[in-house]
Amino acid sequence: MSVSEDDLTCPVCCDIFVDPVLLSCSHSFCRSCLKKCRDTGSRECPVCRKKALKSNPPSNLALKNVCEALLQVKRLSSVEDERLNCNLHGEKFKLFCLVDKQTICVVCQSSKLHKTHDCSPLEEAVLDCKDELALCLKTLQDKLESLKRIQRTSDDMLTYIKSQTLETQNKIKSQFEQLRQVLLKEESVRLAAVKREEEEKIAGMKDKIREISAEVLSITETIALIEEELKGDDIVLLKNFKATQERGNSVELGSDNMSGLLIDVTKHLWNLKHRVWEKMLDHADYTPVTLDPNTAHPCLILSDDLTSLHYSKQPSCCPDNPERFHMSAEVVGMSALGSGSHCWTVETGSNHDWLLGVASSSVPRNTVVSARPENGFWTLCFRDGDFRAMTSPPTTLSLSKKPKQVKVQLDYNRGTVSFFDPTDNTLIYAFSDTFTETLFPYFYTQSSHPLRIMPDRLMVTVLRQSKDE
Numbered sequence: 001m002s003v004s005e006d007d008l009t010c011p012v013c014c015d016i017f018v019d020p021v022l023l024s025c026s027h028s029f030c031r032s033c034l035k036k037c038r039d040t041g042s043r044e045c046p047v048c049r050k051k052a053l054k055s056n057p058p059s060n061l062a063l064k065n066v067c068e069a070l071l072q073v074k075r076l077s078s079v080e081d082e083r084l085n086c087n088l089h090g091e092k093f094k095l096f097c098l099v100d101k102q103t104i105c106v107v108c109q110s111s112k113l114h115k116t117h118d119c120s121p122l123e124e125a126v127l128d129c130k131d132e133l134a135l136c137l138k139t140l141q142d143k144l145e146s147l148k149r150i151q152r153t154s155d156d157m158l159t160y161i162k163s164q165t166l167e168t169q170n171k172i173k174s175q176f177e178q179l180r181q182v183l184l185k186e187e188s189v190r191l192a193a194v195k196r197e198e199e200e201k202i203a204g205m206k207d208k209i210r211e212i213s214a215e216v217l218s219i220t221e222t223i224a225l226i227e228e229e230l231k232g233d234d235i236v237l238l239k240n241f242k243a244t245q246e247r248g249n250s251v252e253l254g255s256d257n258m259s260g261l262l263i264d265v266t267k268h269l270w271n272l273k274h275r276v277w278e279k280m281l282d283h284a285d286y287t288p289v290t291l292d293p294n295t296a297h298p299c300l301i302l303s304d305d306l307t308s309l310h311y312s313k314q315p316s317c318c319p320d321n322p323e324r325f326h327m328s329a330e331v332v333g334m335s336a337l338g339s340g341s342h343c344w345t346v347e348t349g350s351n352h353d354w355l356l357g358v359a360s361s362s363v364p365r366n367t368v369v370s371a372r373p374e375n376g377f378w379t380l381c382f383r384d385g386d387f388r389a390m391t392s393p394p395t396t397l398s399l400s401k402k403p404k405q406v407k408v409q410l411d412y413n414r415g416t417v418s419f420f421d422p423t424d425n426t427l428i429y430a431f432s433d434t435f436t437e438t439l440f441p442y443f444y445t446q447s448s449h450p451l452r453i454m455p456d457r458l459m460v461t462v463l464r465q466s467k468d469e
Helices: 031-041 061-084 107-112 122-229 234-250 265-269 272-283
Strands: 020-023 028-032 096-097 102-104 119-121 298-300 306-313 330-332 343-349 353-360 378-385 388-391 395-397 405-411 416-421 426-432 439-445 451-453
Touching: 020 031, 020 061, 096 122, 119 122, 119 416, 122 234, 122 265, 122 272, 272 330, 298 330, 306 439, 353 405, 353 416, 378 426, 378 439, 388 426, 395 426
Parallel strands: none
Antiparallel strands: 020 028, 096 102, 096 119, 298 306, 306 451, 330 439, 343 405, 343 451, 353 378, 353 439, 378 388, 388 395, 405 416, 416 426
């Protein structure tokens, strides 16, 4: 049995019942409407005028449920009308404005607002919009994946930074401990030298004292003898005169030269700090190029002092930072070379697979490119027993002997990168170009035998200022 909306309307407010109550006469009213009637003093039913016995009539739950269901249906219907119909003209949406990106009705299309705009039927617009949203979704998903990758890299870098800090601190402590041991050893040697001189000078002084004591005793005895002769019989004095005189004249004083018996303090303290510093130079290597571990490919193993490298098939755990070479076993030095002349020597030894030279700061780190000048590389290569200058195409070089060391010399202003055999300073090859970017020392190897940057010899120069200055 269907129920009409009139059957669900309050006789007082003429709207759908809200919280209906049931009187004893079987008529129903909104609770608020009945209260308004009773506030006027009336106790009768507004419809049949029958007197209501109860002052607080019960709720009509069945009617309340039906009314609430009807109101819910009306609300949904209203929302659906708003979703499908134009709120300005009441017409159904049939078009999609491609300019304003919104649904419109046929009346909207004729209005000034959309008259000049391109429109398409809703069915076509839905397909086009879904395609665009799918593309947008794919872009967002890619961005999300990229952000997650960056987040993972950031987490790895955070852990690696802590590891780097601890490892670097330990290496610093180790090198300072080595220097301390050198100083302690030098201190011990110099203290021992003072002690040895002390022992030598004391032994000399004791000998001198013994010599003087013997002389004192001899003279004392002679004096006593002469005094006794002078006090004795004259005949006896004359008899012994010659022997006594000869004994007195034979007494000679030892050397009274006391120089050179003290500790030579000046010898031990003269420019002590400077002389110790000169000794320290034998234990303090200086290399003109230091490798940058933050650029090293994971398969490259660098020494603790960052002056040598070799290849390992087992990659190390390091973050995927943008400075790092990811595709090839490469690394650059930490010093940027932007002007002037620079030189360093690399010991190649038994390594049979290497490239040495310079690289531009902009060379790609995530892709494989040939180490050629057009790509920002000026390098010498040794592979398969052959030397090649990495020109375009590579130039094979004929050398009378395989150098154990290679000297790299960059003259940035003149635009030259030269390679020499340092044993006799023979030129191996020279590039000539115009440099427009900052350059870095460049190294590549896939050999387990190390490449080592040779230290420069340190010299101490003392500058003396003249009195006239």
